[in-house]
Amino acid sequence: MWAEATRVASIGFAGVFFVLIILTISVKIMSFFCKLIDKKGGKK
Amino acid sequence: MDFNLFHELLLKTGVIHLTVGHVFMWFVGFLFIYLAIKKDFEPLLLVPIGFSIFLVNMPIAPLTGPNELIGLFFRYGLETEIVPCLIFLGIGALTDFGPMIANPKTLLLGASAQLGVYIAFFGSIVFGFTVKEAASIGIIGGADGPTTIYLATALAPHMIGMVAIAAYSYMSMVPLIQPPIMKLLTTEKERKIRMKQLRPVSKTEKIVFPLVATIVICLLVPDAAPLMGIFMIGNLFKECKVVDRLLKTSQNDLLNIVTIVLGISVGATMKAEIFLKPQPIFIFILGLFAFAFSTVGGVLLAKIMNLFLKEKINPLIGSAGVSAVPMAARVSERVGAEADPKNHLLMHAMGPNVAGVIGTAVAAGMFLSMLK
Numbered sequence: 001m002w003a004e005a006t007r008v009a010s011i012g013f014a015g016v017f018f019v020l021i022i023l024t025i026s027v028k029i030m031s032f033f034c035k036l037i038d039k040k041g042g043k044k
Numbered sequence: 045m046d047f048n049l050f051h052e053l054l055l056k057t058g059v060i061h062l063t064v065g066h067v068f069m070w071f072v073g074f075l076f077i078y079l080a081i082k083k084d085f086e087p088l089l090l091v092p093i094g095f096s097i098f099l100v101n102m103p104i105a106p107l108t109g110p111n112e113l114i115g116l117f118f119r120y121g122l123e124t125e126i127v128p129c130l131i132f133l134g135i136g137a138l139t140d141f142g143p144m145i146a147n148p149k150t151l152l153l154g155a156s157a158q159l160g161v162y163i164a165f166f167g168s169i170v171f172g173f174t175v176k177e178a179a180s181i182g183i184i185g186g187a188d189g190p191t192t193i194y195l196a197t198a199l200a201p202h203m204i205g206m207v208a209i210a211a212y213s214y215m216s217m218v219p220l221i222q223p224p225i226m227k228l229l230t231t232e233k234e235r236k237i238r239m240k241q242l243r244p245v246s247k248t249e250k251i252v253f254p255l256v257a258t259i260v261i262c263l264l265v266p267d268a269a270p271l272m273g274i275f276m277i278g279n280l281f282k283e284c285k286v287v288d289r290l291l292k293t294s295q296n297d298l299l300n301i302v303t304i305v306l307g308i309s310v311g312a313t314m315k316a317e318i319f320l321k322p323q324p325i326f327i328f329i330l331g332l333f334a335f336a337f338s339t340v341g342g343v344l345l346a347k348i349m350n351l352f353l354k355e356k357i358n359p360l361i362g363s364a365g366v367s368a369v370p371m372a373a374r375v376s377e378r379v380g381a382e383a384d385p386k387n388h389l390l391m392h393a394m395g396p397n398v399a400g401v402i403g404t405a406v407a408a409g410m411f412l413s414m415l416k
Binding site: 005008013018021026 | 144145148149151152154155156158159161162165166169174175248249252253256257259260261264265399402406407414415
Protein backbone atom coordinates (compact mmCIF):
# COMPACT_ATOMS: atom_id res chain seq x y z
CA MET A 1 0.00 0.00 0.00
CA TRP A 2 2.84 2.40 0.86
CA ALA A 3 4.50 1.73 -2.47
CA GLU A 4 1.26 2.55 -4.29
CA ALA A 5 0.70 5.65 -2.16
CA THR A 6 4.22 6.93 -2.83
CA ARG A 7 3.78 6.33 -6.56
CA VAL A 8 0.40 8.09 -6.64
CA ALA A 9 1.63 11.08 -4.61
CA SER A 10 4.90 11.58 -6.46
CA ILE A 11 3.37 11.24 -9.93
CA GLY A 12 0.38 13.33 -8.87
CA PHE A 13 2.34 16.27 -7.45
CA ALA A 14 4.82 16.23 -10.33
CA GLY A 15 1.89 16.02 -12.75
CA VAL A 16 0.19 19.09 -11.25
CA PHE A 17 3.43 21.07 -11.63
CA PHE A 18 3.97 19.79 -15.16
CA VAL A 19 0.44 20.73 -16.30
CA LEU A 20 0.64 24.18 -14.74
CA ILE A 21 4.11 24.83 -16.19
CA ILE A 22 2.78 23.91 -19.64
CA LEU A 23 -0.21 26.18 -19.01
CA THR A 24 2.13 29.03 -17.95
CA ILE A 25 4.09 28.67 -21.18
CA SER A 26 0.86 28.44 -23.19
CA VAL A 27 -0.46 31.64 -21.60
CA LYS A 28 2.80 33.43 -22.46
CA ILE A 29 2.55 32.27 -26.09
CA MET A 30 -1.16 33.13 -26.18
CA SER A 31 -0.49 36.65 -24.89
CA PHE A 32 2.24 37.16 -27.49
CA PHE A 33 -0.06 36.25 -30.38
CA CYS A 34 -3.04 38.14 -28.92
CA LYS A 35 -0.93 41.30 -28.66
CA LEU A 36 0.16 40.78 -32.27
CA ILE A 37 -3.47 40.37 -33.39
CA ASP A 38 -4.55 43.42 -31.37
CA LYS A 39 -1.73 45.50 -32.90
CA LYS A 40 -2.70 44.47 -36.43
CA GLY A 41 -6.34 45.23 -35.67
CA GLY A 42 -5.33 48.63 -34.30
CA LYS A 43 -3.35 49.52 -37.44
CA LYS A 44 -6.34 48.74 -39.67
CA MET B 45 -57.67 -2.46 21.00
CA ASP B 46 -57.40 1.27 21.50
CA PHE B 47 -54.30 0.71 23.55
CA ASN B 48 -52.70 -1.24 20.66
CA LEU B 49 -53.48 1.58 18.22
CA PHE B 50 -52.02 4.10 20.64
CA HIS B 51 -48.92 1.92 21.03
CA GLU B 52 -48.54 1.64 17.25
CA LEU B 53 -48.89 5.39 16.84
CA LEU B 54 -46.37 5.99 19.59
CA LEU B 55 -43.88 3.72 17.81
CA LYS B 56 -44.34 5.79 14.67
CA THR B 57 -43.35 9.02 16.39
CA GLY B 58 -39.75 10.17 16.38
CA VAL B 59 -39.74 10.67 20.14
CA ILE B 60 -39.45 6.94 20.88
CA HIS B 61 -36.49 6.60 18.47
CA LEU B 62 -34.62 9.70 19.62
CA THR B 63 -31.04 9.02 20.80
CA VAL B 64 -28.31 11.10 22.44
CA GLY B 65 -26.52 10.95 19.07
CA HIS B 66 -29.42 12.67 17.31
CA VAL B 67 -29.51 15.45 19.89
CA PHE B 68 -25.75 15.87 19.62
CA MET B 69 -26.09 16.26 15.85
CA TRP B 70 -28.81 18.88 16.37
CA PHE B 71 -26.19 20.88 18.24
CA VAL B 72 -23.72 20.37 15.38
CA GLY B 73 -26.40 21.71 13.02
CA PHE B 74 -27.06 24.65 15.34
CA LEU B 75 -23.32 25.35 15.44
CA PHE B 76 -23.14 25.56 11.64
CA ILE B 77 -26.16 27.86 11.52
CA TYR B 78 -24.67 29.99 14.30
CA LEU B 79 -21.30 30.27 12.52
CA ALA B 80 -23.07 31.25 9.30
CA ILE B 81 -25.41 33.84 10.80
CA LYS B 82 -23.33 35.30 13.60
CA LYS B 83 -19.79 34.91 12.28
CA ASP B 84 -20.59 35.16 8.55
CA PHE B 85 -18.65 31.93 7.79
CA GLU B 86 -19.72 30.85 4.25
CA PRO B 87 -23.42 31.52 5.06
CA LEU B 88 -24.66 30.47 1.60
CA LEU B 89 -23.45 26.98 2.32
CA LEU B 90 -23.44 26.62 6.07
CA VAL B 91 -27.10 27.65 6.49
CA PRO B 92 -28.49 24.88 4.21
CA ILE B 93 -25.88 22.39 5.44
CA GLY B 94 -26.58 23.23 9.10
CA PHE B 95 -30.35 22.98 8.72
CA SER B 96 -30.04 19.78 6.74
CA ILE B 97 -27.92 18.21 9.53
CA PHE B 98 -30.62 19.24 11.96
CA LEU B 99 -33.39 17.87 9.71
CA VAL B 100 -31.94 14.45 8.89
CA ASN B 101 -31.34 13.78 12.55
CA MET B 102 -35.06 13.75 13.18
CA PRO B 103 -35.45 10.01 13.79
CA ILE B 104 -37.40 7.89 11.29
CA ALA B 105 -38.32 10.94 9.17
CA PRO B 106 -38.66 9.79 5.52
CA LEU B 107 -36.01 12.04 4.04
CA THR B 108 -32.85 10.26 2.99
CA GLY B 109 -34.05 6.90 1.69
CA PRO B 110 -33.54 5.98 -1.97
CA ASN B 111 -36.91 7.38 -3.06
CA GLU B 112 -37.23 10.14 -0.47
CA LEU B 113 -36.74 13.85 -1.07
CA ILE B 114 -33.17 14.46 0.10
CA GLY B 115 -32.15 10.97 -1.01
CA LEU B 116 -33.23 11.94 -4.52
CA PHE B 117 -31.29 15.24 -4.31
CA PHE B 118 -28.25 13.24 -3.31
CA ARG B 119 -28.66 10.54 -5.96
CA TYR B 120 -29.35 12.82 -8.91
CA GLY B 121 -27.31 15.81 -7.82
CA LEU B 122 -24.20 14.49 -6.14
CA GLU B 123 -23.81 10.86 -7.13
CA THR B 124 -24.14 11.76 -10.79
CA GLU B 125 -21.57 14.58 -10.24
CA ILE B 126 -23.93 17.08 -11.89
CA VAL B 127 -24.03 19.53 -8.99
CA PRO B 128 -20.25 20.01 -8.51
CA CYS B 129 -19.85 20.56 -12.26
CA LEU B 130 -22.73 23.07 -12.43
CA ILE B 131 -21.21 24.93 -9.49
CA PHE B 132 -18.02 25.14 -11.51
CA LEU B 133 -20.01 26.67 -14.38
CA GLY B 134 -21.12 29.44 -12.02
CA ILE B 135 -17.66 29.90 -10.55
CA GLY B 136 -16.20 30.12 -14.06
CA ALA B 137 -18.77 32.78 -14.93
CA LEU B 138 -17.65 34.79 -11.90
CA THR B 139 -13.90 34.36 -12.32
CA ASP B 140 -11.60 37.00 -13.74
CA PHE B 141 -8.42 35.40 -15.08
CA GLY B 142 -6.96 38.83 -15.87
CA PRO B 143 -4.45 38.97 -12.98
CA MET B 144 -3.25 35.45 -13.79
CA ILE B 145 -2.87 36.18 -17.51
CA ALA B 146 -0.97 39.36 -16.67
CA ASN B 147 1.42 37.44 -14.41
CA PRO B 148 1.34 33.78 -15.54
CA LYS B 149 4.13 32.66 -13.21
CA THR B 150 1.57 32.84 -10.41
CA LEU B 151 0.18 29.62 -11.89
CA LEU B 152 3.13 27.89 -10.24
CA LEU B 153 1.97 29.11 -6.84
CA GLY B 154 -1.36 27.41 -7.56
CA ALA B 155 0.60 24.17 -8.11
CA SER B 156 2.78 24.43 -5.00
CA ALA B 157 -0.25 25.14 -2.84
CA GLN B 158 -1.37 21.58 -3.56
CA LEU B 159 1.42 20.38 -1.22
CA GLY B 160 -1.11 19.91 1.58
CA VAL B 161 -3.15 17.57 -0.62
CA TYR B 162 -0.28 15.09 -0.74
CA ILE B 163 0.80 15.55 2.90
CA ALA B 164 -2.77 14.80 4.03
CA PHE B 165 -2.89 11.91 1.55
CA PHE B 166 0.07 10.27 3.33
CA GLY B 167 -1.36 11.21 6.74
CA SER B 168 -4.59 9.42 5.84
CA ILE B 169 -2.68 6.26 4.95
CA VAL B 170 -1.04 6.42 8.40
CA PHE B 171 -4.49 6.66 9.99
CA GLY B 172 -5.49 3.46 8.19
CA PHE B 173 -7.55 4.79 5.28
CA THR B 174 -7.32 3.08 1.88
CA VAL B 175 -5.51 4.82 -0.99
CA LYS B 176 -8.80 5.91 -2.59
CA GLU B 177 -10.14 7.26 0.71
CA ALA B 178 -6.80 8.99 1.34
CA ALA B 179 -7.04 10.79 -2.01
CA SER B 180 -10.56 11.98 -1.15
CA ILE B 181 -9.32 13.31 2.19
CA GLY B 182 -6.14 14.83 0.78
CA ILE B 183 -8.01 16.90 -1.81
CA ILE B 184 -9.54 18.89 1.09
CA GLY B 185 -6.18 20.70 1.09
CA GLY B 186 -7.05 22.19 -2.27
CA ALA B 187 -9.74 24.23 -0.50
CA ASP B 188 -12.21 23.63 -3.26
CA GLY B 189 -15.58 22.22 -2.21
CA PRO B 190 -16.97 21.12 -5.60
CA THR B 191 -13.70 19.41 -6.56
CA THR B 192 -13.59 17.62 -3.21
CA ILE B 193 -17.13 16.32 -3.73
CA TYR B 194 -16.40 15.40 -7.34
CA LEU B 195 -13.37 13.29 -6.36
CA ALA B 196 -14.99 11.72 -3.30
CA THR B 197 -18.02 10.72 -5.39
CA ALA B 198 -15.77 8.83 -7.77
CA LEU B 199 -13.33 7.29 -5.30
CA ALA B 200 -14.99 7.04 -1.88
CA PRO B 201 -18.73 7.79 -2.16
CA HIS B 202 -19.35 6.70 1.45
CA MET B 203 -17.19 9.62 2.60
CA ILE B 204 -18.72 12.46 0.54
CA GLY B 205 -20.47 14.07 3.48
CA MET B 206 -17.51 13.99 5.84
CA VAL B 207 -14.95 15.35 3.38
CA ALA B 208 -17.36 17.97 2.03
CA ILE B 209 -18.16 19.22 5.51
CA ALA B 210 -14.46 19.32 6.39
CA ALA B 211 -13.62 21.17 3.15
CA TYR B 212 -16.34 23.79 3.53
CA SER B 213 -15.70 24.24 7.24
CA TYR B 214 -12.02 24.89 6.72
CA MET B 215 -12.69 27.08 3.67
CA SER B 216 -14.78 29.30 5.87
CA MET B 217 -11.96 29.36 8.41
CA VAL B 218 -9.26 30.44 5.94
CA PRO B 219 -9.00 33.87 7.67
CA LEU B 220 -8.23 32.09 10.94
CA ILE B 221 -5.95 29.29 9.71
CA GLN B 222 -3.70 31.05 7.21
CA PRO B 223 -2.43 34.31 8.83
CA PRO B 224 -0.36 32.70 11.65
CA ILE B 225 1.34 30.36 9.15
CA MET B 226 1.99 33.22 6.71
CA LYS B 227 3.55 35.35 9.44
CA LEU B 228 5.62 32.46 10.74
CA LEU B 229 7.16 31.80 7.33
CA THR B 230 7.87 35.39 6.25
CA THR B 231 9.96 38.25 7.60
CA GLU B 232 8.57 41.76 8.11
CA LYS B 233 10.73 42.89 5.17
CA GLU B 234 9.25 40.23 2.88
CA ARG B 235 5.71 41.12 3.89
CA LYS B 236 6.42 44.72 2.87
CA ILE B 237 7.53 43.85 -0.68
CA ARG B 238 5.57 45.99 -3.12
CA MET B 239 4.75 44.47 -6.45
CA LYS B 240 4.64 46.29 -9.77
CA GLN B 241 1.15 47.13 -10.97
CA LEU B 242 -0.23 44.43 -13.27
CA ARG B 243 -0.41 45.20 -16.98
CA PRO B 244 -3.86 45.56 -18.52
CA VAL B 245 -5.07 42.36 -20.16
CA SER B 246 -6.81 42.68 -23.53
CA LYS B 247 -10.28 41.35 -24.31
CA THR B 248 -8.76 39.02 -26.92
CA GLU B 249 -6.52 37.40 -24.29
CA LYS B 250 -9.44 36.92 -21.92
CA ILE B 251 -11.55 35.30 -24.65
CA VAL B 252 -8.79 33.03 -25.92
CA PHE B 253 -7.65 31.90 -22.44
CA PRO B 254 -10.57 29.51 -21.71
CA LEU B 255 -9.95 27.80 -25.06
CA VAL B 256 -6.19 27.49 -24.49
CA ALA B 257 -6.66 26.25 -20.91
CA THR B 258 -9.23 23.68 -22.06
CA ILE B 259 -6.88 22.35 -24.74
CA VAL B 260 -3.91 22.07 -22.35
CA ILE B 261 -5.77 20.59 -19.38
CA CYS B 262 -8.12 18.27 -21.22
CA LEU B 263 -5.32 16.88 -23.40
CA LEU B 264 -2.96 16.31 -20.47
CA VAL B 265 -5.46 15.27 -17.78
CA PRO B 266 -8.68 14.09 -19.48
CA ASP B 267 -10.18 13.12 -16.12
CA ALA B 268 -10.24 16.80 -15.14
CA ALA B 269 -12.31 17.63 -18.25
CA PRO B 270 -15.80 17.57 -16.67
CA LEU B 271 -14.76 20.14 -14.08
CA MET B 272 -12.37 22.25 -16.12
CA GLY B 273 -14.42 22.13 -19.32
CA ILE B 274 -17.55 23.42 -17.61
CA PHE B 275 -15.48 25.96 -15.64
CA MET B 276 -14.05 27.35 -18.87
CA ILE B 277 -17.47 27.45 -20.60
CA GLY B 278 -18.67 29.64 -17.72
CA ASN B 279 -15.64 31.86 -18.11
CA LEU B 280 -16.17 32.19 -21.85
CA PHE B 281 -19.79 33.29 -21.15
CA LYS B 282 -18.31 36.07 -19.01
CA GLU B 283 -15.58 37.25 -21.35
CA CYS B 284 -17.27 37.04 -24.75
CA LYS B 285 -19.94 39.65 -23.74
CA VAL B 286 -22.52 38.32 -26.22
CA VAL B 287 -24.43 35.82 -24.06
CA ASP B 288 -25.62 38.07 -21.31
CA ARG B 289 -28.65 35.93 -20.45
CA LEU B 290 -26.58 32.76 -20.13
CA LEU B 291 -24.02 34.62 -18.06
CA LYS B 292 -26.59 36.01 -15.65
CA THR B 293 -28.23 32.59 -15.27
CA SER B 294 -24.87 30.89 -14.61
CA GLN B 295 -23.76 33.54 -12.13
CA ASN B 296 -27.02 33.85 -10.22
CA ASP B 297 -30.06 31.61 -10.59
CA LEU B 298 -28.39 28.37 -11.60
CA LEU B 299 -25.57 28.79 -9.09
CA ASN B 300 -28.04 29.53 -6.31
CA ILE B 301 -30.22 26.53 -7.16
CA VAL B 302 -27.33 24.07 -7.24
CA THR B 303 -25.90 25.59 -4.04
CA ILE B 304 -29.18 24.84 -2.26
CA VAL B 305 -29.22 21.25 -3.58
CA LEU B 306 -25.55 20.84 -2.66
CA GLY B 307 -25.96 22.24 0.86
CA ILE B 308 -29.00 20.11 1.66
CA SER B 309 -27.48 16.94 0.17
CA VAL B 310 -24.14 17.35 1.93
CA GLY B 311 -25.75 18.11 5.29
CA ALA B 312 -27.98 15.06 4.89
CA THR B 313 -24.97 12.76 4.96
CA MET B 314 -24.27 13.77 8.55
CA LYS B 315 -26.62 11.39 10.30
CA ALA B 316 -25.71 10.52 13.88
CA GLU B 317 -25.21 6.83 13.15
CA ILE B 318 -22.69 7.65 10.40
CA PHE B 319 -21.01 10.72 11.81
CA LEU B 320 -20.43 9.82 15.45
CA LYS B 321 -17.49 7.51 14.82
CA PRO B 322 -13.71 8.13 15.07
CA GLN B 323 -13.34 8.34 11.27
CA PRO B 324 -14.80 11.86 10.83
CA ILE B 325 -12.62 13.17 13.64
CA PHE B 326 -9.51 11.86 11.84
CA ILE B 327 -10.79 13.46 8.61
CA PHE B 328 -11.17 16.82 10.32
CA ILE B 329 -7.64 16.62 11.78
CA LEU B 330 -6.19 15.60 8.41
CA GLY B 331 -8.16 18.35 6.65
CA LEU B 332 -6.61 20.93 8.95
CA PHE B 333 -3.13 19.56 8.17
CA ALA B 334 -3.96 19.66 4.46
CA PHE B 335 -4.96 23.32 4.65
CA ALA B 336 -1.95 24.31 6.72
CA PHE B 337 0.56 22.57 4.46
CA SER B 338 -1.05 23.97 1.31
CA THR B 339 -0.51 27.43 2.75
CA VAL B 340 3.10 26.51 3.57
CA GLY B 341 3.64 25.19 0.02
CA GLY B 342 2.40 28.41 -1.57
CA VAL B 343 4.41 30.75 0.64
CA LEU B 344 7.62 28.70 0.39
CA LEU B 345 7.54 28.50 -3.41
CA ALA B 346 7.05 32.27 -3.59
CA LYS B 347 10.18 32.65 -1.42
CA ILE B 348 12.12 30.22 -3.62
CA MET B 349 10.99 32.05 -6.77
CA ASN B 350 12.29 35.29 -5.26
CA LEU B 351 15.81 33.81 -5.26
CA PHE B 352 15.69 33.81 -9.07
CA LEU B 353 13.40 36.71 -9.95
CA LYS B 354 14.54 40.25 -10.69
CA GLU B 355 11.21 41.71 -9.70
CA LYS B 356 10.44 40.13 -6.34
CA ILE B 357 7.00 38.86 -5.50
CA ASN B 358 5.47 39.27 -2.08
CA PRO B 359 5.46 35.74 -0.57
CA LEU B 360 2.12 36.47 1.07
CA ILE B 361 0.40 35.98 -2.28
CA GLY B 362 1.64 32.36 -2.28
CA SER B 363 -0.87 31.41 0.38
CA ALA B 364 -3.68 32.42 -1.99
CA GLY B 365 -2.71 29.40 -4.11
CA VAL B 366 -5.20 27.38 -2.10
CA SER B 367 -8.43 27.84 -4.07
CA ALA B 368 -10.93 29.39 -1.60
CA VAL B 369 -11.71 32.25 -4.03
CA PRO B 370 -11.60 35.14 -3.16
CA MET B 371 -11.20 34.64 0.57
CA ALA B 372 -7.58 33.46 0.43
CA ALA B 373 -6.67 36.49 -1.73
CA ARG B 374 -8.34 38.78 0.79
CA VAL B 375 -6.28 37.19 3.56
CA SER B 376 -3.08 37.98 1.60
CA GLU B 377 -4.27 41.58 1.22
CA ARG B 378 -5.08 41.87 4.93
CA VAL B 379 -1.82 40.36 6.22
CA GLY B 380 0.13 42.51 3.74
CA ALA B 381 -1.71 45.64 4.87
CA GLU B 382 -0.83 44.88 8.49
CA ALA B 383 2.88 45.17 7.55
CA ASP B 384 2.39 48.12 5.20
CA PRO B 385 -1.08 49.70 5.06
CA LYS B 386 -0.34 51.25 1.65
CA ASN B 387 0.61 47.94 0.05
CA HIS B 388 -2.33 46.42 -1.82
CA LEU B 389 -1.86 42.77 -2.71
CA LEU B 390 -5.43 41.78 -3.59
CA MET B 391 -5.12 41.84 -7.37
CA HIS B 392 -1.70 40.17 -7.25
CA ALA B 393 -3.11 37.45 -5.00
CA MET B 394 -6.05 36.81 -7.34
CA GLY B 395 -3.59 35.26 -9.85
CA PRO B 396 -2.48 32.39 -7.58
CA ASN B 397 -6.00 32.20 -6.18
CA VAL B 398 -7.64 31.29 -9.51
CA ALA B 399 -4.57 29.21 -10.40
CA GLY B 400 -5.32 27.24 -7.23
CA VAL B 401 -8.75 26.32 -8.60
CA ILE B 402 -7.08 24.94 -11.73
CA GLY B 403 -4.35 23.25 -9.65
CA THR B 404 -6.86 21.46 -7.41
CA ALA B 405 -8.93 20.28 -10.37
CA VAL B 406 -5.76 18.97 -12.03
CA ALA B 407 -4.72 17.23 -8.78
CA ALA B 408 -8.18 15.61 -8.64
CA GLY B 409 -7.88 14.59 -12.30
CA MET B 410 -4.47 13.03 -11.59
CA PHE B 411 -5.91 11.03 -8.69
CA LEU B 412 -8.79 9.89 -10.87
CA SER B 413 -6.58 8.83 -13.75
CA MET B 414 -4.45 6.71 -11.39
CA LEU B 415 -7.08 5.33 -9.02
CA LYS B 416 -10.46 5.14 -10.75
